[in-house]
Amino acid sequence: MMYNTCKLSELPLHQTAVVEQMDRRDPVTARLIQLGVINGATVTPLFKSMLGDPVAYQVNDCVIALRRSECSGVTVRTEDDGHAV
Amino acid sequence: MPYKVALAGNPNVGKSTIFNALTGLKQHTGNWTGKTVESCEGHFSENNEMYSVVDLPGAYSLSSFSREEAVTADCLQSTSFDCVAIVLNAGVPERNLIFALQVLSMVPHAILCLNLTDEAAKKGLQINAGQLSKRLGIPVVSCCAAKKQGLREVKRAIALVCRTKQENAFFRHLQPLREDAADRLLHRYAKQLCDTCVTRTAADRKTRRDRKIDRILTAKATGIPLMLLLCGVLFWLTAVGANYPSGWLSTLFAAVKERLVTVCSAFALPKFLSGIIIDGIYTTLGWVVSVMLPPMAIFFPLFSLLEDAGFLPRIAFNLDRCFAKCGAHGKQSLCMMMGIGCNACGVTGCRIIENDKERLIAVLTNTFMPCNGRLPIIIAMLTLFFADSPNGWVSSCHIAMLMVAILAGCVLITLAASKVLSTALKSQSPSGFLLELPPYRAPRLLKTVTRSFLDRTLFVLGRAVAVAAPAGAVIWLCANIYIGDASVLAYCTDFLDPVGRFLGLDGVILTALLLGFPANETVIPIILMAYTANGTLTEFTGSEQLYSLLTQNGWTAATAVCMIIITVLHFPCSTTCLTIKKETGSLKWTLLSMAIPTITGVVLCAVTAHVL
CATH class of the missing domain: 3.40.50.300 (P-loop containing nucleotide triphosphate hydrolases)
Structure with missing residues (x-):
């Protein structure tokens, strides 16, 4: 199977992906982990705010708003054809 | 145990x-x-x-x-x-x-x-x-x-x-x-x-419906108009609804006052005692309740419906980018919305902001949001001086629109002040936004409205008894103790008058703002008391009499504008100051939080007074 990896902040809307790696040095990471953004979790960008940033993500069973800068440290994996893994 | x-x-x-x-x-x-x-x-x-x-x-x-x-x-x-x-x-x-x-x-x-x-x-x-x-x-x-x-x-x-x-x-x-x-x-x-x-x-469908609402509320084309519209409707309902109970309450208070006067004269109370009780304490209390209570008892139940439904986090979500650009945090808008209820609560609410610097900014700028004690002053000013259309519906829409504009102005001032503060303060790594957007929940209509109504009423009545009543007594004493041929109050107002005139206001308004430090609810009653103190006390049963009293004392639309500015932009009330001291743990920040809005207000008023 072919995988694509990209930063969470670059993931297009409505495309589900799996968290692959997180930047351990980033202080935001610990907070993200508490909110359920951990390796292996599925995330889907749902909608952008009025001015484009932050973006609301579906993580596990809830909706969390994250700024672009916060999710630049998170690498996610999608299948090549753009469907959910 | x-x-x-x-x-x-x-x-x-x-x-x-x-x-x-x-x-x-x-x-x-x-x-x-x-x-x-x-x-x-x-x-x-x-x-x-x-x-x-x-x-x-x-x-x-x-x-x-x-x-x-x-x-x-x-x-x-x-x-x-x-x-x-x-x-x-x-x-x-x-x-x-x-x-x-x-x-x-x-x-x-x-x-x-x-x-x-x-x-x-x-x-x-x-x-x-x-x-x-x-x-x-x-x-x-x-x-x-x-x-x-x-x-x-x-x-x-x-x-x-x-x-x-x-x-x-x-x-x-x-x-x-x-x-x-x-x-x-x-x-x-x-x-x-x-x-x-x-x-x-x-x-099921509920989740999909939530997403649909989210998309409408957060889209560029519909988000801002909807937020403004919602805000406008809220103020319109407040402006339309508050007039009637206000009238009823002042009629009621006036009627009870007549009885009180009869009772006092029947018991042959000394003039001094009946003066301090009826003209001081009772009248101030009556004014606070009839002018301040109705708008708040209508506005807050409606606001808590929005809160229960889950709209507030979406507003924070939409505005985060603006706040981020000014070095502040989107959650600050949540504290600001609490600040409309009471600045002291807003300041405590700033704890939800994790980053120290951003929290400090939110604490110091919270007073830019007109609170429970100041919002009715603004509404009263607008109703008296800017709702001149003979058609009630048109003028109430007018008030609502002006109110939304004023609130938008408050938000802009907050953003500007945040920007200045964030550049002035030592830089720290910026924190993330990380806000959970809860599912929309249908508010329990009756329960939320009645509880919020009762809470507000008790809050305003409590403040009226605790602060307005003693303030009424003090102000009556000031107005009736004479040194030479002028009362203490007259000395104060005369002393402050040149400064007041320079700001497009007068000495009485400045005195009222200073004396209103314990609670801003008392500002309007103090002004009325000061204006009526010298002559015989007339009854106020409606806004027409209020309007004529103010215009007799030289108020114009320009005075009302300056009054609105200084109402929004002056030092926070004593409770808020104490809360800021508690939250920041520093006298320096508390004094700064008093200085920032006051200086802004004085400058803006002076400019407005000389332009208009």
Whole structure:
């Protein structure tokens, strides 16, 4: 199977992906982990705010708003054809 | 000794709702993360045993980030509770279970409450409480606190644990582990629990409807107009609705006053005594209640409906970018909205902002939001001086639009001040936004409205009795104690008059603002008292008389504009100042928080006065 990896902040809307790696040095990471953004979790960008940033993500069973800068440290994996893994 | 019980859990899972249902108290609740920032205590009894309950602020984790979370972690660590009721949002099982496991590893005696089960069912989630209970070694109860379902079981479970002192299966499980290892184990264990105890079916229409509303509320084309429209409707209803009860109340107070005068003369009370009681205390009280109460008793119930529905986090979400550009945090808009209710509450609410610098900015700029004591002054100014259309509907729309514009102005000033502060303050790494957007919840219409109405009424009446009554007595004394041929009050107002004139106001208004420091509600009554003090006191039963009194004393539309500016932009009231001192722990920041709005207001007023 072919995988694509990209930063969470670059993931297009409505495309589900799996968290692959997180930047351990980033202080935001610990907070993200508490909110359920951990390796292996599925995330889907749902909608952008009025001015484009932050973006609301579906993580596990809830909706969390994250700024672009916060999710630049998170690498996610999608299948090549753009469907959910 | 009562058993000690604590309620803990992730933010916005309904801890305060359960707390209220258990204890019969009336803690404020709302559909957003960070509504409760201070712990609160209450009691209930079950089978003749007393239980004292602490409602802890919500936390995502016990390795704390924000202040409210630190409160929760400290409290759980330092107090030996007989039972900790861990409240879970059954709709978000995995993340909630991670927190639950953290708590279970720290405290021996606990129960689990699966709250919001109705919402979870709509999401297609079903949790097997029996299985979960077996795995964790504690009672697990399903409930739906908002509908008062399952609360008896919660009480019984708490009583059982308090009596038997049964220890949970996870206690001290994590202690030998390093932090990241503990974290990994928690996540793995929570996932396992979810896999065995939670069954999933497809989500229903509700979730899809939520997303649709979200898309409309957050789209560029519809988001801002909708927010402004909502705000406008709120103020329109307030402006239209407040007029009638205001009129009734002032008629009532005037009628009672006549009786009081008769009674006083029947008992042949000395003039001094009847003056201080009737013209001082009673009249001020009457004015505060009839002018300030009706707008607030209409505005806040409506506002709490929006709060319960879950709109507030969306507004913060939409505005975050603007705040980020000014070096502040989007959650600041949540504190600002609380500030409209009461700046002191808004300042305390700033605890939800994790970053120290951003929190300080939010605390220092909170007074730019006109609070409960100042909003009615603005509405009154607009009603008296700018609603000149003969058609009531047109003029009320007019007021609503002006009100929205003023509020937008307040937001702009807040943003500008935040920008200046963030450049001036030492830089720190910026924090993230990380705000949970809860599902929309249909507000319990009648309950929310009546509770908010009663709360507001009690709040305003309480302030009226505690502050307005003594203020009335003091101001009457000032107006009636003569030194030479002028009263003390006249000396004050004459002294301040040149400054007042320079700002487009007058000495009386400035005196009122200074004397209104304990509570801004008293500003208008003090002004009226000062204007009427010299002549015989006339009755005010409607806005026409108020208007003519003000214009007789030289008020024009320009004065009203300056009055609105200085109302929004001056030092916060004493309660807010004390709260700022408490929250920042520094006299320097408190003084700065008084200086910033005052200087801005003085400059703006002076400019306006010379332009108009």
